Amino acid sequence: MLYNHCFDCQVDFENKLRIEGSYNEWVSERVRKSKLDWIKDQKQEITELKNQKAPEFLEQFRPDGYSVDKEKWQMNPKEFEKQMDEALEHLQKLEDSLK
Secondary structure, X not given: OOOOOOHHHHHHHHHHHHHHOOHHHHHHHHHHHHHHXXXXXXXXXXXXXXXXXXXXXXXXXXXXXXXXXXXXXXXXHHHHHHHHHHHHHHHHHHHHHHO
């Protein structure tokens, strides 16, 4: 399902790459793309968190199985925004190093 074909087809594909000597390059490219996708997801989550007024999280603490409580955080908005900007800068540097 990961590669949109059956397992046997994937084995044949990887075997062909090994015979041609390009398997390691293919694996390296897959890993690089995976890292870039992870960085993209992290940047999106940080941006969404940064745009919230005060972060709220829903936690299920009660044993009834369906009730949730809101957990609110008190924080310094300027310090929080600074930390989010630093995190985004760091992720951008990581992304640039992988391109």
